[in-house]
Amino acid sequence: MDERVLLVGVATPLQNSETVEEHLEELGELVRTLGYEVADQFIVNRKEISPSLYIGKGKVQDIKALIPMLKLDEVIFDDDLSPTQSRNLEKILSTEIRDRSSVILEIFARHARSKEAKTQVELATLEYLLPRLTRRWTHLERQIGGIGVRSGAGETQIEVDRRLIRTRISKLKKELKHIDRERETQRKGRDSYYRVALVGYTNAGKSTILNLLTKSDVLVEDKLFATLDTTVRQWKIDKYHNVLLSDTVGFIRKLPPNLVASFRSTLQEARDADLILKVIDISSPTCMDHLNTVNEILIQMGLFTLPALTIFNKIDRMDKDLFGLVKRDHPDGIYISALKHLKIDDLRKSILDKLRMEEMTLNIEVPLTNTKAIALLRDNSMVIEQVFEDDTVQLKCLCYRRVWDWLRQRLESEIDVLN
Numbered sequence: 249m250d251e252r253v254l255l256v257g258v259a260t261p262l263q264n265s266e267t268v269e270e271h272l273e274e275l276g277e278l279v280r281t282l283g284y285e286v287a288d289q290f291i292v293n294r295k296e297i298s299p300s301l302y303i304g305k306g307k308v309q310d311i312k313a314l315i316p317m318l319k320l321d322e323v324i325f326d327d328d329l330s331p332t333q334s335r336n337l338e339k340i341l342s343t344e345i346r347d348r349s350s351v352i353l354e355i356f357a358r359h360a361r362s363k364e365a366k367t368q369v370e371l372a373t374l375e376y377l378l379p380r381l382t383r384r385w386t387h388l389e390r391q392i393g394g395i396g397v398r399s400g401a402g403e404t405q406i407e408v409d410r411r412l413i414r415t416r417i418s419k420l421k422k423e424l425k426h427i428d429r430e431r432e433t434q435r436k437g438r439d440s441y442y443r444v445a446l447v448g449y450t451n452a453g454k455s456t457i458l459n460l461l462t463k464s465d466v467l468v469e470d471k472l473f474a475t476l477d478t479t480v481r482q483w484k485i486d487k488y489h490n491v492l493l494s495d496t497v498g499f500i501r502k503l504p505p506n507l508v509a510s511f512r513s514t515l516q517e518a519r520d521a522d523l524i525l526k527v528i529d530i531s532s533p534t535c536m537d538h539l540n541t542v543n544e545i546l547i548q549m550g551l552f553t554l555p556a557l558t559i560f561n562k563i564d565r566m567d568k569d570l571f572g573l574v575k576r577d578h579p580d581g582i583y584i585s586a587l588k589h590l591k592i593d594d595l596r597k598s599i600l601d602k603l604r605m606e607e608m609t610l611n612i613e614v615p616l617t618n619t620k621a622i623a624l625l626r627d628n629s630m631v632i633e634q635v636f637e638d639d640t641v642q643l644k645c646l647c648y649r650r651v652w653d654w655l656r657q658r659l660e661s662e663i664d665v666l667n
């Protein structure tokens with residue numbers, strides 16, 4: 249039978265109960281992604297967070313009374329609990345206590361397919377568990393079963409477990425470095441492409457857009473964190489340009505920080521991008537919060553200043569009033585439906601406009617005997633015209649500025665570069 253859970257959120261002077269309700273709604277989605285059943289929600293009003301119990305003693309007793317009544321298997325808090333808070337709560341409630349981070353970690357673990365994703369999730373899970381070993385973690389322990397850690401055991405055992413975990417963490421970090429180097433090698437040779445990265449909230453439609461534009465078949469599902477690995481595909485955006493489009497792991501508010509850190513290399517594709525496409529699901533009533541979260545994570549990753557376009561997807565099922573509001577604040581946004589193929593040409597044209605800003609047209613004359621220079625130009629730019637004269641060829645090429653810096657140096661040793 250499905251596990252039955254109670255979701256708990258805390259409204260404070262800084263966070264009103266309406267916001268908390270929305271956050272619990274989302275936590276509910278996360279929990280359902282794991283196949284659990286949400287029995288009820290519980291919102292507590294507090295002036296400040298209690299360091300020992302997170303919420304007040306009286307409310308803890310109220311929750312305790314609900315456990316047999318609602319036949320609860322778990323109580324899940326929307327915010328991260330400190331190791332002390334979760335330990336104390338577990339003692340009083342004698343049931344499994346979790347927080348949003350541990351739910352997200354479990355989803356990631358279930359959806360991880362590649363070795364890289366698995367390694368990243370295991371690392372994030374162990375870092376999350378390390379300070380919290382004094383309790384039982386039925387679900388997360390299953391994920392890391394391999395190393396024989398028994399949390400919730402006696403003090404000496406915990407010391408042993410901590411050591412095991414630390415050793416494992418450094419091993420995983422080494423493995424990730426290794427995978428990172430391999431990825432670096434793959435990335436070489438992609439320099440002469442314009443690189444576009446899809447980023448955005450989970451379930452916004454990133455993979456759907458990639459599939460539509462590049463005629464691929466990346467997994468698309470109406471569930472959170474369907475994609476964990478990065479996919480890069482070529483897209484012929486017009487007659488002259490092939491763009492590299494990448495799709496990667498989605499974001500969500502309150503994403504565990506060590507998860508973001510572990511997925512650094514997966515997100516590397518976005519780091520190397522010439523253009524970021526922020527994909528927002530405009531059919532969600534909280535789409536503006538999603539945009540804020542996306543921006544915050546981009547700031548954390550140091551990517552906020554990269555050229556970007558904001559794409560509002562799913563216009564086929566949006567609320568007309570919300571559309572008016574969003575459009576007023578984001579007149580430059582691109583409004584599409586990837587599923588219904590609406591306004592996709594707007595998206596293509598906007599990307600092309602950005603691309604052209606990074607591109608220059610070169611006219612270069614090369615002696616026909618200089619095959620090396622001709623090959624350099626052909627490999628690193630797009631030759632759109634060639635006029636042969638007696639013993640030279642006049643090439644008209646399109647080249648990205650960042651490529652030209654490098655190409656120019658290479659060419660200078662071969663020929664006189666005029667412009």
Ligand SMILES: Nc1nc2c(ncn2[C@@H]2O[C@H](COP(=O)(O)OP(=O)(O)OP(=O)(O)O)[C@@H](O)[C@H]2O)c(=O)[nH]1
Pocket residue numbers: 448449450451452453454455456457467468469470471472473474475476497498499561562563564565584585586587588
């Ligand atoms: N109505 C509607 N649904 C869409 C649209 N685009 C995508 N979807 C649906 O939204 C759900 C999520 O789409 P994905 O492409 O998997 O989303 P994603 O951003 O890749 O999600 P993650 O990989 O989980 O981060 C799927 O059920 C899609 O069919 C759209 O334009 N309109």
Ligand SMILES: [Mg+2]
Pocket residue numbers: 454455456467468474475
């Ligand atoms: Mg996806």
